[in-house]
Amino acid sequence: MANSVVGDTAASEEGGLRSGSLGLFDSVVMAVAGVAPAYSIAASTAVLVGAVALGGAAALLYCGIAMFGIVFAFNYLGRSEANAGASYSWVRRALHPVLGYLSGWALIVSALVFMVLATVPAGANVLGLFSAAAARNVADVTIVGSVFFLLMVGAVAAGVTITVTAQVIMSSIEIAILVLFGVLALVHGHHVNTFSWHWFAPSIFHGSSGFFAGALVAAFYYWGWDVTANLNEETKGAKRTPGVGGLIGMVFVFVLFEVFTIATNLLLSSGQIANNSADVLAVLGQAVWHGTGGKIIILAVVLSTIATLETTLIQVTRTLFSMGRDHTLPGVLGTVHSRRRTPLVATGVVTVLSLGLFVGSQFIGSIGTIMSDALNAIGLQIAIYYCLAGLAVVMLYRRQLFKSLKNFVFMGLWPLVGALFMATMFVKTIPGLNATTLWVGLGAMALGVIPMTYYWVKGNPYFTLPSPEDRHAVVEELEELEQNL
Numbered sequence: 001m002a003n004s005v006v007g008d009t010a011a012s013e014e015g016g017l018r019s020g021s022l023g024l025f026d027s028v029v030m031a032v033a034g035v036a037p038a039y040s041i042a043a044s045t046a047v048l049v050g051a052v053a054l055g056g057a058a059a060l061l062y063c064g065i066a067m068f069g070i071v072f073a074f075n076y077l078g079r080s081e082a083n084a085g086a087s088y089s090w091v092r093r094a095l096h097p098v099l100g101y102l103s104g105w106a107l108i109v110s111a112l113v114f115m116v117l118a119t120v121p122a123g124a125n126v127l128g129l130f131s132a133a134a135a136r137n138v139a140d141v142t143i144v145g146s147v148f149f150l151l152m153v154g155a156v157a158a159g160v161t162i163t164v165t166a167q168v169i170m171s172s173i174e175i176a177i178l179v180l181f182g183v184l185a186l187v188h189g190h191h192v193n194t195f196s197w198h199w200f201a202p203s204i205f206h207g208s209s210g211f212f213a214g215a216l217v218a219a220f221y222y223w224g225w226d227v228t229a230n231l232n233e234e235t236k237g238a239k240r241t242p243g244v245g246g247l248i249g250m251v252f253v254f255v256l257f258e259v260f261t262i263a264t265n266l267l268l269s270s271g272q273i274a275n276n277s278a279d280v281l282a283v284l285g286q287a288v289w290h291g292t293g294g295k296i297i298i299l300a301v302v303l304s305t306i307a308t309l310e311t312t313l314i315q316v317t318r319t320l321f322s323m324g325r326d327h328t329l330p331g332v333l334g335t336v337h338s339r340r341r342t343p344l345v346a347t348g349v350v351t352v353l354s355l356g357l358f359v360g361s362q363f364i365g366s367i368g369t370i371m372s373d374a375l376n377a378i379g380l381q382i383a384i385y386y387c388l389a390g391l392a393v394v395m396l397y398r399r400q401l402f403k404s405l406k407n408f409v410f411m412g413l414w415p416l417v418g419a420l421f422m423a424t425m426f427v428k429t430i431p432g433l434n435a436t437t438l439w440v441g442l443g444a445m446a447l448g449v450i451p452m453t454y455y456w457v458k459g460n461p462y463f464t465l466p467s468p469e470d471r472h473a474v475v476e477e478l479e480e481l482e483q484n485l
Contacts, residue, residue, distance in 0.1 A: 017084060017321070018160060018341035022235040026164045027228045027245020028252075033167045034224030034315070035253040036308030038174050038281060038300040041260050043117065044221055046277035047372050048261075049270060052214035054193065055204040056261040059214030060221060062202075063425075064254050067222045069418025070386045071250050072410045073393040074229050075243030080396060082238035085322030086229035087389045094392035097463040098452065101328060103385040104319050105448030110223075110381035111316035113440060115354035117374040118309050119145035124279055126302060142359060149358065152309040153351045156317070159340045160234050163310055170303040177300035178256055184288045185263030192269050199265060212428035216379035219425065221257055223382050225250050227311040230318040260284075277372075313350060320346035328455045328462050376433055377441035383426040384445065390419025 022030070048056045074086070083089035085104055092100025123145030127137075155163055198204055205211040228235075228242040228249070235241050264273070264280070267287045276283045285297035321343035324333025337344040393415045394401070401412040430438065456463045 017233045017318075017336060017343075019233060019238070020236045021161050022164060022231060022241075024237075024241050024245055026168075027231070027235060027241050028248045029168050029171050030164065030231060030311060030314075031225040031228050031246045031249025032175070032252055033171045033304075033307035034227035034311035035222060035249065036224060036304040036311075037253050037256045037260075038178055038297075038304035039118065039308050040221045040253075040304075041257070041264075042279055042281035042301045042304075044217055044375060045261075045264055045280040046273050047375050048214060048217045048221075049264070049273050050372070051217055052205060052210060053270070054196075054199050054265050055210075055214055056218075056265070057199045057258055058201060058204050059211070059218045060254075060257050060261055061200055062211075063215045063218035063421075064222065064257075066215075066418045066421035067219070067386075068247075068250065069414040069416070070390050070422070071225065071243075071247050073389045073415035073418065074226055074246060076393050076397060076411050076415075077389060078229055078232055078243045079239045082232040083322060084230055084233045084318040085326075086226065086232070086319070087385050087392070088319055088322060090396070091385075091388045091392045092462065094396040095388065097456075097465065099388055101452045101462070102445070102448060103388045104323055105452070106381045106385040106445060107319050108316055109444035109448070110378045111312050111319075112350070112353055112357060113374050113378050113381070113444070114312050115149065115309070115350075116358045117378065118305055118312065119149050119358050123148065146355060146358065148306065149309060149354065150351075152306060152313060153347065156310055156313045157337075157340065157342055157344070157347050159342055160231065160314070163314065167307055167310065170307050174300045174303045174307070175252075175256075177297055178260070181285060181288055181297050181300075182256065182259040182263060185267060185284065186259065188263075188267060188288055190287075191266045193265050195262070195266060199262070209428060209432060212425045213432060215421070215425045216376060216383070216429045219382055219386075219422070220375050220379050222250070222253065223378070224308060224311060224315075225253070227315050230315045233318075263288075313347070316350050317343045317346040320349065326460070326462050328460055329451060373434065373437045373440065376429075376437045377444075380426060380429070380433075380437075380441035381445060383422040387419045387422035387426070390415040390422065394419075 045056070048059065052059050077087070077090040077094075081089060081093065087107070088100055088104025090100070091103040123141035123143070126144050126148070127140055155166060202211070205214065225246045228246040232238045232242045260281075264284060268280070268284060272283055273280055279298075279301070281301050282295070282298050285294040288294065289296070320329065320333045321336070322334075323329040324331055324335070324343075324346065327334075333343070333346045333349065335345045336342060394412050397407070397411040400407050402408060433441070
């Protein structure tokens with residue numbers, strides 16, 4: 001059958017990942033940690049304000065509505081098959097092997113680019129505790145950021161249970177700090193701007209190009225909740241728990257993002273934001289609680305950056321593991337540590353590539369330029385695989401869509417809206433992006449055609465379309481599943 005080509009939960013029982021290690025609470029924590037609210041606010045606010053000025057709350061609202069459609073898509077796709085490759089496997093099964101492969105490749109390259117983006121604020125915020133000048137020094141940020149990255153590699157290599165335990169501690173502290181400062185910001189009396197409901201209106205954008213420029217940045221804000229899907233082979237209730245965890249986690253971060261975007265509009269000027277592109281949250285902290293108290297929020301950013309580095313490493317290593325296991329990339333990537341049951345070789349490859357990209361990127365421009373270009377490039381890449389996932393769930397469950405209103409909305413309409421939103425955003429934003437962003441965003445995707453063609457020509461079973469009998473078996477399996485949803 002089709003899913004025997006791309007490994008299933010049975011693959012985790014012997015020579016694979018450690019199954020049944022995580023529960024629902026762990027999945028929720030990982031979803032929140034994957035989005036990394038404090039990091040996303042600190043790293044992305046300047047780019048969002050540059051794109052839509054005071055329209056950040058609206059961009060996050062409308063993109064968030066579309067993103068929930070993709071969350072539902074992952075929820076139902078995950079119920080059809082547990083596979084560490086997630087969309088790499090699901091899109092193949094529902095649409096086409098080429099689209100499945102490109103979906104997995106999009107996650108890989110976006111994660112590698114993200115390593116550059118995440119280590120910048122890691123270094124900048126730690127240094128900012130001691131010296132504002134050091135936080136803007138490229139060499140100092142590079143050294144400190146690299147040290148942090150290597151520490152995260154060690155934590156991920158140690159095993160998923162250790163990683164999740166650390167995430168629970170770090171994310172709890174992060175969320176507590178963010179809630180505290182969010183409340184303080186909203187009740188603060190000294191405002192730069194007066195609150196307006198117009199901040200949520202579609203008319204706040206300068207045409208459709210302005211709207212989608214903001215949406216591209218907003219998509220990056222939300223990206224990362226789907227780490228729960230890449231951990232499905234290591235989760236109890238592998239076909240249900242990861243999807244529910246991702247949904248609950250998204251609700252948490254949606255509220256936090258709206259609160260802090262409103263707070264930023266209220267308390268910071270555009271000049272303050274532009275001059276502190278790598279540590280906007282630190283400036284907001286000082287505006288809310290001047291002095292030593294305001295630095296507490298930097299701790300949230302540091303913890304959040306550590307958390308999101310870990311979850312992104314998990315996503316990319318699990319995807320590489322799944323592709324190595326299927327031999328659509330070198331088979332050695334499917335190797336796991338005999339005791340830790342983690343993707344040993346995949347972790348080593350990601351470490352070398354990420355450090356090389358990070359160190360090299362620090363010599364091609366300012367920190368602000370690196371942040372903006374990398375963020376927009378990732379936005380293009382995640383739009384690709386989120387769009388494909390939204391389309392895949394509609395195709396996979398098409399026979400169940402009209403059996404109930406719930407099925408029609410959550411398996412069909414909402415994911416389809418999310419997919420169309422991602423596709424439109426992708427097309428609309430390309431003309432406004434600079435050459436560096438396009439080369440990184442689309443050039444990295446084009447590189448995936450090389451290994452895909454090689455393994456396809458070799459006759460890898462992954463690229464074999466399912467037979468009519470296999471498709472009929474899948475339909476029967478989904479109909480049985482639908483009765484139990």
